[in-house]
Amino acid sequence: MKHKCGYCGGTGIVECDCTGGCGKKYADEDCPMCLGKGVHICPECNGTGKAEDDE
Ligand SMILES: [Zn+2]
Ligand SMILES: [Zn+2]
Secondary structure (H helix, E strand, O other): OEEEOOOOOOOOEEEOOOOOHHHOOOOOOOOOOOOOOOEEEOOOOOOOOEEEOOO
């Protein structure tokens, strides 16, 4: 049974930890993870927004 991915909230994308606050570590170059976009595909669901119920 599939359910909404809890990591990204079902959007399939997550805010990259390079953005905002003390996490902004790539000020002068594009972050390799999000390529400077500030968001990247959810690693938990690979961008589908769904997650397998692994109970
Ligand atoms: Zn996800
Ligand atoms: Zn990033």
